[in-house]
Amino acid sequence: MLQGGHDQLMCQVDTVRDTAIDIIAHSSRYSKTVEPLLTLLNQRWQEVTSRLKVYLHLSLSLACGFLTS
Numbered sequence: 001m002l003q004g005g006h007d008q009l010m011c012q013v014d015t016v017r018d019t020a021i022d023i024i025a026h027s028s029r030y031s032k033t034v035e036p037l038l039t040l041l042n043q044r045w046q047e048v049t050s051r052l053k054v055y056l057h058l059s060l061s062l063a064c065g066f067l068t069s
Helices: 002-026 028-068
Strands: none
Touching: 002 028
16 A cells, blocks of 8 residues: 555656756756756655655564564
8 A cells, every 4th residue: 555655656756756857957047046946856755765665664573573473
């Protein structure tokens, strides 16, 4: 369930990234505004992905522990 939500959000994040890159490439006027926001998006997305991986790993470990008990 969480993995599916992550995959759906990943598509949206990729779309936002692509749009931001297009804006930056189109005009240096907007790059000063867009680049820091793109950096922030990338940092936050990395945090979400890392937390999800830890959660999924822990969930799997607990499930395996219950199955072997």
